[in-house]
Every structure is written in C-alpha cells, then in structure tokens.
Amino acid sequence: MRRRGRPHGGRRPLRRLQRVRLPGVPPLLRVRAPGGHPELPPVQDPLQAPQGEPPGGGRRGRGGHRRPRARVQHRRRQAAAAAWRPAEQPHHEAIPLWLTSIVCEIWFAVSWILDQFPKWYPIDRETYLDRLSLRYEREGEPSMLSPVDLFVSTVDPLKEPPLVTANTVLSILAVDYPVDKVSCYVSDDGASMLSFESLSETAEFARKWVPFCKKFSIEPRAPEFYFSRKVDYLKDKVQPTFVQERRAMKREYEEFKVRINALVSKAQKVPDEGWIMKDGTPWPGNNTRDHPGMIQVFLGHSGGLDTEGNELPRLVYVSREKRPGFQHHKKAGAMNALIRVSAVLTNAPFMLNLDCDHYINNSKAIRESMCFLMDPQVGRKVCYVQFPQRFDGIDAHDRYANRNTVFFDINMKGLDGIQGPVYVGTGCVFRRQALYGYNPPSGPKRPKMVTCDCCPCFGRKKRKGGKDGLPEGVADGGMDGDKEQMMSQMNFEKRFGQSAAFVTSTFMEEGGVPPSSSPAALLKEAIHVISCGYEDKTDWGLELGWIYGSITEDILTGFKMHCRGWRSIYCMPKLAAFKGSAPINLSDRLNQVLRWALGSVEIFFSRHSPLLYGYKGGNLKWLERFAYINTTIYPFTSLPLLAYCTLPAVCLLTGKFIMPPISTFASLFFISLFISIFATGILELRWSGVSIEEWWRNEQFWVIGGVSAHLFAVIQGLLKVLAGIDTNFTVTSKATGDEDDEFAELYAFKWTTLLIPPTTLLVINIIGVVAGISDAINNGYQSWGPLFGKLFFAFWVIVHLYPFLKGLMGRQNRTPTIVIIWSVLLASIFSLLWVRIDPFTVKAKGPDVKQCGINC
Numbered sequence: 001m002r003r004r005g006r007p008h009g010g011r012r013p014l015r016r017l018q019r020v021r022l023p024g025v026p027p028l029l030r031v032r033a034p035g036g037h038p039e040l041p042p043v044q045d046p047l048q049a050p051q052g053e054p055p056g057g058g059r060r061g062r063g064g065h066r067r068p069r070a071r072v073q074h075r076r077r078q079a080a081a082a083a084w085r086p087a088e089q090p091h092h093e094a095i096p097l098w099l100t101s102i103v104c105e106i107w108f109a110v111s112w113i114l115d116q117f118p119k120w121y122p123i124d125r126e127t128y129l130d131r132l133s134l135r136y137e138r139e140g141e142p143s144m145l146s147p148v149d150l151f152v153s154t155v156d157p158l159k160e161p162p163l164v165t166a167n168t169v170l171s172i173l174a175v176d177y178p179v180d181k182v183s184c185y186v187s188d189d190g191a192s193m194l195s196f197e198s199l200s201e202t203a204e205f206a207r208k209w210v211p212f213c214k215k216f217s218i219e220p221r222a223p224e225f226y227f228s229r230k231v232d233y234l235k236d237k238v239q240p241t242f243v244q245e246r247r248a249m250k251r252e253y254e255e256f257k258v259r260i261n262a263l264v265s266k267a268q269k270v271p272d273e274g275w276i277m278k279d280g281t282p283w284p285g286n287n288t289r290d291h292p293g294m295i296q297v298f299l300g301h302s303g304g305l306d307t308e309g310n311e312l313p314r315l316v317y318v319s320r321e322k323r324p325g326f327q328h329h330k331k332a333g334a335m336n337a338l339i340r341v342s343a344v345l346t347n348a349p350f351m352l353n354l355d356c357d358h359y360i361n362n363s364k365a366i367r368e369s370m371c372f373l374m375d376p377q378v379g380r381k382v383c384y385v386q387f388p389q390r391f392d393g394i395d396a397h398d399r400y401a402n403r404n405t406v407f408f409d410i411n412m413k414g415l416d417g418i419q420g421p422v423y424v425g426t427g428c429v430f431r432r433q434a435l436y437g438y439n440p441p442s443g444p445k446r447p448k449m450v451t452c453d454c455c456p457c458f459g460r461k462k463r464k465g466g467k468d469g470l471p472e473g474v475a476d477g478g479m480d481g482d483k484e485q486m487m488s489q490m491n492f493e494k495r496f497g498q499s500a501a502f503v504t505s506t507f508m509e510e511g512g513v514p515p516s517s518s519p520a521a522l523l524k525e526a527i528h529v530i531s532c533g534y535e536d537k538t539d540w541g542l543e544l545g546w547i548y549g550s551i552t553e554d555i556l557t558g559f560k561m562h563c564r565g566w567r568s569i570y571c572m573p574k575l576a577a578f579k580g581s582a583p584i585n586l587s588d589r590l591n592q593v594l595r596w597a598l599g600s601v602e603i604f605f606s607r608h609s610p611l612l613y614g615y616k617g618g619n620l621k622w623l624e625r626f627a628y629i630n631t632t633i634y635p636f637t638s639l640p641l642l643a644y645c646t647l648p649a650v651c652l653l654t655g656k657f658i659m660p661p662i663s664t665f666a667s668l669f670f671i672s673l674f675i676s677i678f679a680t681g682i683l684e685l686r687w688s689g690v691s692i693e694e695w696w697r698n699e700q701f702w703v704i705g706g707v708s709a710h711l712f713a714v715i716q717g718l719l720k721v722l723a724g725i726d727t728n729f730t731v732t733s734k735a736t737g738d739e740d741d742e743f744a745e746l747y748a749f750k751w752t753t754l755l756i757p758p759t760t761l762l763v764i765n766i767i768g769v770v771a772g773i774s775d776a777i778n779n780g781y782q783s784w785g786p787l788f789g790k791l792f793f794a795f796w797v798i799v800h801l802y803p804f805l806k807g808l809m810g811r812q813n814r815t816p817t818i819v820i821i822w823s824v825l826l827a828s829i830f831s832l833l834w835v836r837i838d839p840f841t842v843k844a845k846g847p848d849v850k851q852c853g854i855n856c
C-alpha cells in the first residue's frame with residue numbers, strides 16, 4: 001500500500017479549503033481534527049497496528065448498519081495469538097481443534113486489518129450557517145440557495161403506520177428553507193389508498209402546522225415528537241400567545257390523529273368490490289401488483305396557502321406502475337422512479353432521501369448540507385452529504401446495539417478522512433448529476449470565478465429567476481470538456497430512457513424545468529417516466545441512479561460514485577439532523593441485520609464486488625476500497641466465529657485444550673498485547689465520544705448477529721449465487737410511538753429460525769461450564785488450573801450472548817423466576833449425571849497431564 005497516499009489523500013483538499021476566504025465572506029465550513037488537535041488524530045504507526053483493535057464496527061451494524069462490524073476483543077487477542085501459536089507444538093490429540101482455531105485466527109486477523117485501516121484518519125467538521133445566509137440570502141435579493149427535492153419511501157402502511165409517514169412529511173413541509181425551493185415526493189410502493197388518503201389529510205393539516213412551527217421556531221417539526229418531548233416549553237419563549245397557540249395546536253394534532261386512525265381502522269378490511277375513492281371511482285391500485293402509475297400533486301403554488309397566507313412546499317404522491325412480469329427492484333426501483341418524476345416536475349439540483357420513519361429533527365438540516373454542496377471549493381466534487389442515523393424509542397441500555405454508534409461515530413468519521421462515508425440509505429443529500437452516472441468535474445478545485453465578493457461563487461452565471469425562483473433554460477454551468485464530449489457521443493435516450501423531457505432535464509445542471517411547459521404536459525410525462533417498462537434496455541440501476549442487484553442498494557449506490565472519483569461528506573450537526581425508529585425487538589432486529597448482511601453478500605458475489613471492481617479508473621482510494629471490502633465481506637466472519645464459540649464448549653466437554661501452557665515470555669507478550677489493545681481502544685473511544693457501554697453492546701451484538709443473522713446471510717447468499725433463489729426485502733415494522741407501554745415491543749417474542757444457532761451455543765457452553773466445574777470438583781484441586789483457561793473462553797461466549805439470553809427470557813419481571821428455577825434444576829441434574837457418567841475422560845488410561853490438560 002502506498003503509504004504516502006494514505007492519510008493525506010483525504011485531508012489535503014479539505015485543509016486547503018480552510019484557507020480560502022472570499023473578501024468579506026468567510027468559508028462555510030471548516031475541518032478540524034477530533035478534539036481540536038489537528039495533529040492528534042489517532043493515526044497509528046502501521047507497524048503497531050496489528051496490536052490495536054478498534055472497538056467493533058458494524059454497520060449499520062448500517063452501520064452495524066451495516067456494516068462492517070468487526071472486532072471482538074477476543075478476536076483481537078486471538079488474532080495476535082495466531083502469530084505465535086503455529087510455532088508451538090500442539091497437543092496431538094487436539095490437532096483438529098488446534099487447526100480450526102488457527103484458521104479462524106488468521107481470518108480474524110485479516111478482517112481486523114480491513115476494519116482497522118480505514119479508521120486511521122477520522123475528521124470532524126463544522127458548518128457556518130450564518131455564512132451560508134450571508135452568501136446566498138442577501139437582503140433585498142431573491143434567495144440564491146439551491147432547490148432541493150425530498151424523497152420519502154413507503155411500501156406497507158400496516159408495517160409503516162401512516163402516522164409515522166405523516167410526521168416525516170410534516171417535518172419536511174415545515175423545514176427551515178425557502179418554501180419555493182422545497183418539494184416533497186412520497187413514493188408509495190404499496191399502491192395503498194390508505195397512504196394516499198392519509199397524505200391528503202396530512203397536506204390539509206400542514207396548512208396549520210407549518211405556520212405554527214415557523215412562527216415559534218419550534219424543534220423538532222414532527223408533531224408527534226414535538227408534543228411528546230418532556231421539556232419545559234415555556235422556557236425561552238417570549239411570545240405571549242405561545243402557550244395558548246401551542247395548546248390549540250396540540251388539540252388540532254390530536255384531531256388529526258383521530259382522522260388518521262379512523263382511516264387506518266377503515267383500511268383493515270378490504271371491501272369485496274375493492275377500494276372506492278371519495279369521488280366514487282374505484283382506486284386504481286386495488287391490485288397492488290398490477291396497477292397503473294399514479295401521481296397527485298398537493299399544495300405548492302397552485303395548491304392554496306397556509307393559514308397565515310403563505311405558500312407551502314409542493315407535496316407529490318407517486319406510486320409507480322407495477323405489472324406482473326416486470327422486476328420492480330424494491331426500494332432502489334422506487335427511488336429511481338422518484339428521480340425521474342422529480343426531474344420532470346421540479347428538477348432540483350439536489351435531493352434528500354428519507355425512509356418513511358426518518359423525520360427531520362433539525363429544521364436546518366438542508367442548510368447544513370448546502371454548506372458543503374454549495375461550497376465553491378469542495379462542492380463540485382461532492383456527490384452526497386451523509387448524516388448519521390439517530391434513533392428515538394430505543395431502550396435505555398440499547399440491548400441490541402440499535403444505535404450503532406461505533407459505526408456512526410467511529411467508522412464513518414474515519415471514512416470521511418479518506419474519500420467519504422458510505423451511503424446508508426437515508427438522511428443523505430445527493431447531487432443530482434452524480435446520480436446520473438457522470439464523473440466528478442475535473443480540473444482545479446478552485447473555480448476561476450471566485451474573485452470578488454459580489455459574486456455568489458457557485459456557477460450561477462446564467463441564472464434568471466424563473467416564476468418560482470428556479471433558474472430557467474439550459475445552464476452552461478461549467479460543463480466540462482469530457483462531459484460535453486460524452487454528450488455528443490452518447491445516445492441519451494438509450495442511456496436515460498425514452499422521455500425527451502427527462503433527457504432535456506439532465507442537461508440542466510442547475511435544475512429547473514423549461515418555463516414553457518404546461519403543468520398538464522409535465523404530469524403526462526411524469527406518468528410516462530414511472531411506467532414499469534421505462535427502464536428496459538437503459539442504464540437505470542446499472543450505471544444510473546440507485547443501483548440494482550442488492551437489497552442493500554445504498555452501499556452499492558455509494559460505492560459506484562466513489563469508484564467514479566466522487567467524494568462524499570459526513571455531516572454531524574450538534575442537534576441530530578434526522579431521527580428514525582429502529583427495531584428493538586430481538587427477532588425484528590436479527591431480521592434487519594440478516595437483510596443487511598445478505599445485501600453485503602450479494603454485492604460481494606456480484607460484478608460490483610469491491611475486491612474486483614473499479615480498478616480501471618483508479619479513482620477509488622485504497623483505504624476506501626478496504627472499507628468497502630470490509631462492508632461486503634463481514635458476514636463471512638460468522639463461520640470462524642461460529643467455530644470459535646463452539647470450541648470452548650468442545651474443550652470443556654472433551655477435556656482437550658487448544659492453548660499450550662504459556663511460558664513467561666509468552667505471557668509477557670500477551671500482557672503487552674493487551675495493554676496496547678486497551679490503549680488504542682481507549683483512544684478511539686476518547687476521540688469519538690462513544691461510551692464504553694455502547695462499545696460493549698456493539699461487541700456483544702457482533703457476536704449475536706454473527707452466529708445468527710450473518711450465518712444465514714452467507715447461506716442464503718450462496719443459494720442465490722448457486723441456485724438463483726431470489727432474496728426479498730422484508731420491511732422492518734415501525735412502532736407508532738403512541739403505545740401505552742413504550743417497550744412492550746422489546747419483550748415481544750417472535751419465533752424465527754435465526755434464534756437456533758445462538759441458543760445452541762449458549763446451551764452447550766453453559767453445559768460445558770457446568771461439566772467442567774463438576775469434573776474439577778470430582779477430581780480434586782490440582783485440576784483447577786487448566787480448567788480456568790477453558791472456563792474463561794466459555795464465559796467469553798456466554799457474556800457476549802447475554803443480551804440474547806435476556807431476549808429469549810422475555811420481560812424480566814415475569815418469566816425469569818421460572819426460567820431460573822428450570823436452569824438451576826437442569827444444571828444440577830446435569831452436573832450430577834456428569835460426575836457419575838463422565839463420558840469423555842478415559843480414566844483407564846491413567847494420568848497424562850500433558851496430553852489432555854486436565855489431571856484425570
């Protein structure tokens with residue numbers, strides 16, 4: 001690996017940025033190293049690297065999400081041990097065990113390296129929203145901020161309650177951004193009349209909600225979460241009418257909820273003749289697998305005003321056409337349909353995509369992203385700005401590592417220092433041109449025009465305020481030579497599909513729609529671009545838009561952009577930009593992790609495998625590739641992990657041991673190893689602000705997910721590759737947030753086969769411990785020494801699986817007595833039996849301490 005290229009590659013341009021000052025206008029953002037010590041980031045000496053291990057990882061893990069989560073302390077220790085163990089003489093009897101452990105350790109060492117290297121250069125960023133306003137929102141002039149199209153995806157109103165989606169939509173409509181520059185597109189993949197009608201109710205309610213939010217600058221602007229916040233809302237509020245208006249608004253919201261709930265209960269049973277709309281015509285989406293495309297525009301400049309007489313952002317309902325025999329490509333397909341609809345109707349140069357349960361928690365979120373995207377320095381090469389995923393409603397101890405802070409606060413920041421964070425599917429603002437499969441503009445980062453302070457600095461040479469403030473006409477927008485060439489050579493219709501209106505829109509780098517077009521014509525075109533055959537024989541999903549081929553379309557989509565040489569940015573405002581919900585129930589969580597891992601395996605075996613893809617242009621940085629390999633290969637670690645969790649039990653039950661007796665030198669080596677692991681771990685936690693508890697949860701869940709979900713993902717992934725069995729996207733259920741018992745979900749028990757392997761491991765290890773102890777009791781006191789080592793490993797497995805055990809037991813104050821009684825009973829019966837029968841120790845052979853490690 002080229003060491004030179006490593007840390008500097010990501011950093012240098014960002015640094016330079018700091019130095020740029022437009023006369024009178026300071027930069028919009030600043031990069032600084034964590035903790036404010038620019039020279040202090042924990043960049044480790046590569047020579048020392050193998051000794052330190054990061055606190056787990058894990059995507060999304062999505063981080064955990066997916067993501068590369070790796071690293072268990074044990075593994076670290078074992079990884080290091082791997083270096084010397086092969087040299088040691090194994091016990092002859094234990095050779096298969098010993099071999100297994102060596103193979104596992106080598107794999108652990110490799111995956112550790114993959115996880116550790118991309119964390120060497122973490123960075124923190126700051127944004128200056130006041131400078132953004134200073135530059136783009138001058139007094140007496142129309143705002144020059146770029147328009148944004150926001151996408152919300154929903155699919156199943158039963159698992160994704162309409163009230164949740166409504167809150168997301170309301171937070172978007174009330175966002176702190178010029179109204180005429182915001183358009184919200186809701187994709188309904190379930191073609192459900194319930195989603196449609198509740199969106200229509202939401203649009204009505206927005207007329208009251210939006211002016212209220214803006215008048216009192218409340219946060220967050222999703223009513224459910226605003227009203228349930230347990231804070232003193234009188235503090236700092238000076239307007240005398242606030243209390244009164246808040247109370248009135250709360251009542252309005254309660255009524256709105258009643259209306260939505262009424263719609264939901266009405267939707268429980270499908271009438272025989274199918275759904276009928278308010279105007280008496282049948283709902284076109286009655287057959288969810290065979291229906292035409294549907295579009296309905298609410299609000300916007302022809303849609304009436306809010307209660308204060310102001311315009312509201314446009315809100316568009318979109319349900320793409322579905323026909324049998326056509327692949328719809330799940331979420332990725334839905335997003336691509338939205339790209340085209342929005343290109344035809346509004347064509348904003350940037351778009352933000354959100355899952356239906358991810359609302360805007362910080363109303364300035366879009367502005368935050370614009371600090372990067374509209375920055376004259378770095379902006380042009382930035383394909384997207386990713387925000388961390390933050391969650392509501394997670395149990396206090398975050399039993400199943402839903403928050404995934406190790407991923408979002410360590411791994412992602414580390415990636416930002418290389419070529420940028422991976423895309424995690426939601427809370428991400430894209431540059432439209434980057435999704436069209438173009439390469440980033442070449443040439444100097446600093447555009448020549450940045451010379452005077454009267455210049456808005458961002459390619460607005462031809463901008464003429466259109467009717468709604470959007471620029472008109474085809475912008476020349478500094479199109480690059482190679483792109484122009486590409487344009488003349490390529491057959492655009494082949495690339496983008498048969499819509500002239502859409503193709504024209506792709507030329508407008510600064511967005512906007514031709515002023516001549518009539519709304520009716522635009523809508524007709526919009527229906528055309530969401531027809532199910534539209535993408536046939538085009539580059540959609542292959543080179544354009546969200547990329548198909550994996551149920552974790554996000555990783556793939558971001559990967560393609562990085563391969564083209566784009567850079568992404570990680571933005572973490574103090575007040576979380578977006579918040580979502582996460583499955584706090586064990587089975588749901590395991591299924592989610594299964595889907596992520598399966599998506600990774602799919603990518604690993606696809607033509608986009610980061611091991612093999614994208615060397616040609618040489619645009620993907622080395623360490624970024626490492627990170628992507630890690631993100632797609634991590635599920636395979638489940639195999640050695642499974643073996644490793646079985647070993648202690650096998651050792652205890654058979655009396656064999658894989659560890660040779662340790663010499664003084666070796667123990668010194670071990671101790672220093674432990675100390676350095678500990679030190680790097682502490683450092684990492686210090687710069688990232690991740691707590692020990694969060695880190696530990698992540699470790700535990702890495703093992704739990706590893707021996708269940710990841711394992712199944714590897715099997716299903718292989719089945720897909722070898723037998724062509726397709727994978728499906730099981731949507732995670734979202735809680736409504738207004739249940740009586742907030743955590744009822746946490747304790748709900750739902751059976752799934754994913755539970756079998758960890759349960760088995762738990763049982764055999766517990767049995768192993770019981771057997772080992774009773775055996776030692778039986779054999780007297782000199783057998784305790786060797787036993788200790790084995791017990792240690794068994795305990796290691798058990799403590800890691802502990803949250804899983806809790807999940808199996810259900811609600812703590814109900815089941816446990818019986819569970820405890822049973823396990824104590826079973827354990828004592830078992831150990832008594834063990835002492836009597838003792839099947840493994842061959843007593844006849846006589847004592848051979850050297851061979852089995854136990855004095856028998």
Ligand SMILES: O=c1ccn([C@@H]2O[C@H](COP(=O)(O)OP(=O)(O)O[C@H]3O[C@H](CO)[C@@H](O)[C@H](O)[C@H]3O)[C@@H](O)[C@H]2O)c(=O)[nH]1
Pocket residue numbers: 062153154155156160187189329330331334354355356357424425426551552553554592595596599729730731732733
């Ligand atoms: O056919 C489909 C399936 C799903 N979705 C939407 O996809 C989103 C994500 O689904 P969810 O079940 O909430 O998945 P999570 O595991 O919580 O999501 C994470 O992981 C996904 C990839 O597996 C990403 O797409 C998400 O953005 C990311 O938040 C939701 O808005 C769905 O409505 C569709 O629009 N169409």
Ligand SMILES: [Mn+2]
Pocket residue numbers: 355357580581582732
């Ligand atoms: Mn989700």
